[in-house]
Amino acid sequence: MSDTTSTLPQRRELRTALPGPKSQELAARRSAVVSAGVSSTLPVYVRRAGGGVIEDVDGNLLIDLGSGIAVTSVGNAAPRVVEGVTQQVADFTHTCFMISPYEEYVAVCEALAELTPGDHPKKSALFNSGAEAVENAVKVARYATGRNAVVAVDHAYHGRTNLTMALTAKAMPYKKGFGPFASDIYRVPTSYPFRDPEGMTGEQAAARAILAAEKQVGADQVAALIIEPVQGEGGFIVPAPGFLPALQKWCNDNGIVFICDEVQTGFARTGAWFASDHEGVVPDLVTTAKGIAGGLPLAAVTGRAELMDSVHGGGLGGTYGGNPVACAGALGAIETMRAEDLVGAAKRIEAVATERLRTIADKVPAIGDVRGRGAMLAVEFVKPGTTEPDAELTARVAKACHEQGVVILTCGTFGNIIRLLPPLVISEELLLEGLQVLEDVLLAATA
The missing domain is CATH 3.40.640.10 (Type I PLP-dependent aspartate aminotransferase-like (Major domain))
Structure with missing residues (x-):
């Protein structure tokens, strides 16, 4: 894993609450002209992105664990x-x-x-x-x-x-x-x-x-x-x-x-x-x-x-x-x-993230399953002791991660899965920081 593909600082930094004032201004403009049928996961507007980081128009730096839904695998604005x-x-x-x-x-x-x-x-x-x-x-x-x-x-x-x-x-x-x-x-x-x-x-x-x-x-x-x-x-x-x-x-x-x-x-x-x-x-x-x-x-x-x-x-x-x-x-x-051997990078992401996610799962009974391959990983949330999907917890956890500056996505037929799709060029330090935020949020949400 590497963060050498971007000149953006590879760290999480929140200068405002999310969304910040400039994002809120853009949201007001959007509501007048963009179809309500087009939704967005995060109400923040992007100025730059690269490596494992997204910078919004208010100068906040967010950890990107979504890659635009597995699109920017080589990182945003990759030099080649x-x-x-x-x-x-x-x-x-x-x-x-x-x-x-x-x-x-x-x-x-x-x-x-x-x-x-x-x-x-x-x-x-x-x-x-x-x-x-x-x-x-x-x-x-x-x-x-x-x-x-x-x-x-x-x-x-x-x-x-x-x-x-x-x-x-x-x-x-x-x-x-x-x-x-x-x-x-x-x-x-x-x-x-x-x-x-x-x-x-x-x-x-x-x-x-x-x-x-x-x-x-x-x-x-x-x-x-x-x-x-x-x-x-x-x-x-x-x-x-x-x-x-x-x-x-x-x-x-x-x-x-x-x-x-x-x-x-x-x-x-x-x-x-x-x-x-x-x-x-x-x-x-x-x-x-x-x-x-x-x-x-x-x-x-x-x-x-x-x-x-x-x-x-x-x-x-x-x-x-x-x-x-x-x-x-x-x-x-x-x-x-x-x-950059991004096939190998995906394997390394899997090794690092899966170990950490399983450690988190040992602390959180609401995690029913941790699965995936490479840098395509998921956590399925259920009512503890059952396989009944818990979409409400999933949504709360995702929202809290977003507020803390970590971009994660949800999915699943039952809406009860958090999926991780980091850029393959993300640094291990940034990945682990994003997972730490996820763990903190989960422990608070299930306390």
Whole structure:
């Protein structure tokens, strides 16, 4: 772990109560012109960010344990990203790859072919957001197989567009009032070790999911099964060993396209280049976004060349997809991950944070589970002695951490999980300070 990617002081410092007066002024301006449907976790407005720190407009320095929801894995304003983007902006900002192409798009696709799981021939198409990547992965799968049905799992999150809302499991705030949704989507149980029957193996959980899919629709009608290798918004759920390989085998045996949604888990976040690597599964298609470009909007579908080439010319694309500035950001971010061994950094974050979180859990009976991989870690809160979710405690703890200058996020189908997504370049000292604040807040909240 390192804090050398930023000139910002790498410390927590509160000069005002949060939000400060300048943030409050901006909030008043916002209320007049920004839709109330767009919410923000913290009511503070950012002036600068870098390393593991966010500076607000009032000069407060906050510890960043959210990375813009796993986007700024290389840190904000990472030097290689800034350099590449600055040069690209000076050269040209847009031509549309579908009109007159450019090398940066090709270079990103070359990197994706090298880094994503499997050594088979791979091709990619670039887009703008994770949801757009998921939509296009489903399009490819349906086109290639001639089938319509898509299987998703409980606690899934795949986006906010019409199709991806149908794939997403949680109603509030993502789906409520926005239907009707895309058809031919079928949901099956996932592997959730903390809530599954005691002793259930990954293979047994997969058999349960497969049985549900075959009963609902039949394997010969399924175009694709889509799953997050570690579920994100649904609760940072790490499936039991054997679950993902068993699902992949079922897909392979039945001509079903196996799609891994690595939008949140990809690009070194879990201590591997991709979370699929932890169990050796090789998806037919991989969707990526978030950490791919150091904060710029870019996404991709990468997969078996024969699948990606099955679609007719012009069937994939978009005006801004693979924008050259975003591609330059991606090339800088990938170079940073390699040069600074951010895969190794994620593993070190896991070792430091997991040990500390388990020590905290020993003191706080409301912590039912500590889990995650790499720098994608979670604490699940329950009523002590039960598995009943405690969303109210979770919200109080998050709010108190925010007031103390530590940016943490919540998630989970039941709203009872605090998730930690620090930049992979955060210093160990800053990480431990953030965890100390979390511990102090928890002990006070549960006293």
